[in-house]
Amino acid sequence: MKYDVIIIGGGVSGCATARELSRYRVKACVLEREEDVCCGTSKANSGIVHAGHDAWPGTLMAQLNVRGNALMEPLSEELDFEFRRNGSMVVCTEEEKRGDLQKLLERGEKNGVPDLRILEREEALAMEPNLTEDTVAVLYAPTGGIVCPFGLNIALAENAYTNGVEFYFDTEVTRITRRPDGFLLETTQGEYVSDYVVNAAGVYADVFHNMVSQEKMNITPRRGEYMLLDKTVGGHVSHTIFRLPDELGKGVLVTPTVHGNLLVGPTAQNLQEKEAVNTTQEGLRTIRDRAGKSVRGIPFRQVITSFAGLRACAQTHDFIIQEAPDAPGFIDCAGIASPGLTSAPAIGEMVAEMLRTRMNLEANPEFCGRRKGILNPAKLPLEERNRLIEREPAYGQIICRCEMVTEGEIVDAVRRPLGAKSLDGVKRRTRAGMGRCQAGFCSPKTMEILARERGILMEAVTKSGGDSTLICGINKDIWQGDE
Structure with a gap:
């Protein structure tokens, strides 16, 4: 498949770049080796939006930290995340x-x-x-x-997707080759060709950089x-x-x-x-x-x-956001350690602007920068919540008691753009399973909903994709509560 731009990595930097790039007329996609976005560095951090006093003046970290901090509040209103x-x-x-x-x-x-x-x-x-x-x-x-790392990452990905960026999951890049017409990316799901590559692969960014450049990188x-x-x-x-x-x-x-x-x-x-x-x-x-x-x-x-x-730390002690000097069209977005989460909106801006300039991109007239997150009935006024439950009873059925997550929210998490495909996918979108019991009570019911909504057997429901299945067989009579 041929693209103008391929982004490697569905973490917060890759998805921020995808969202900003979707402002333009461009054929772009994200390749992610896991079954969902936000499965690497972006899912396991402090959730801190740093003010910007720690980074050394003059560094990209300092510049993008302060800019990302300023962007975060209006972005949270546009994309509806915490x-x-x-x-x-x-x-x-x-x-x-x-x-x-x-x-x-x-x-x-x-x-x-x-x-x-x-x-x-x-x-x-x-x-x-x-x-x-x-x-x-x-x-x-x-x-x-403070911010919800999952909420930010998923919101960026969903908005990029609804604006035309394609996402391929369970697609691990295994080799990149420079060609006269761009780059050939060999993956576990076939081959992709692109004029430009954005390397936002976290701790693996050095692996991909070193495939195309003689100036080696170490993360x-x-x-x-x-x-x-x-x-x-x-x-x-x-x-x-x-x-x-x-x-x-x-x-x-x-x-x-x-x-x-x-x-x-x-x-x-x-x-x-x-x-x-x-x-x-x-x-x-x-x-x-x-x-x-x-x-x-x-x-x-x-x-x-x-x-x-794991934080991806570069030997430069700074972000590396630049075109590889000896590999035109290959843009590194590497070494994005702390304050990477804070800087992500500004990183997306910077990389998208680099591509806009190099590719002479035109604005996408159909771009919509707003996105609505999953409806939380607990945040509604009582009368409005009662009307919602009367209209859609699933919002009155509590599945996760610790976090008070309803069936309606889980169904939305599965059905929405780039919807959840696993227990962890549901958890990142709704918090079902993040409470005190750590999914001890709600997992079976959440699995039932996943199986029903995705049209798959319970045995096929996974914790986090791949071979992370939770059950190997079911006595269907017992599961349905029959004698």
Whole structure:
């Protein structure tokens, strides 16, 4: 199949690029090796919208962080995903390091971060009572925020798709060859040809870059482990709380999530293995120890799950967004580590503009930049909710009790553009299975809905695509409740 542009990777950078590219008349597609978007780095991160004071002035990280932060709120309104500007604090607990806090303030001001200020201990504790007693001062950034990573990624993908970008899942790129007429991409689902390639493959971006360029790239996977706490303790802090950064990043943070949980993490461990997303006893112990140095009394007995993700760290310590010098038409979107999620809307803008300029693209007159997310009946006024349930009874049938997700929401998640095909796909779109019981009660019913809506057997329903089936056979009489 022949395309003008092929994007490798259905993470947040690839989907942001796809959405921005759909503003123009262009034949484009996204190739994703997993069964859904948001299955790699983009699904396992802090969900933080960074203010932009950490990146070094003059870097792409600094520029795109601040721009992405500014874009996030209007984008959340256009595409209907969860975002909240809750503000962030960087905590200094040693008087002799107050100068480092001042330097961070000055760096942020050079980057163009608005309204930064240093708060003394008393004012900081008044705003955030659970800060450690050792707090000396904090750098307060009111523009810091939190977002649902799944919501952002899926919203970008759906809007790109409805504007004409094609998506191919379970399609792993195995080889790229430069040809006089562009690039040949060999995949597990056949061959694709394209004039331009956008390499947004996360920790595998170096693999694809090195297939076409003699100027080799190296991406180091950096594992970050997290603990997620129950909603009953989600108000332990109201701001995102950081410690002063070190050579491996911003350290262990404590933050509320847009859905009301408390999130603690990540660790930072450089690895060679690009699939090492397991948690470790040592990593989880590190989280507990380090988080307590900025926030006191964290109720770790309320942890409901732990997880890990990999950040794609480049040897340049900056984003790499450029055309490969010796491979015209091959555009790297690589090294998108933190603050990659924050920067994603700006990354999409930048890459799409590069392509528009090179390809002389014309505007797409049918582009629609708005998208409506899954209807949550719990957010409706009572009378309106009752009318909805009377009209569509599935919205009155609770499937996930922990998160109060209805059958109507799950059906919508399956039927909508680029709909869910697995339990994890439903979870990312509706939160069914993300609550305290971690899908212990709702999985069978969700599987029934998936099977019914997709017209497949229960045995074919997977957790996350591929061979991740959950059952190998059913006694149909017992399953239907018959004697």
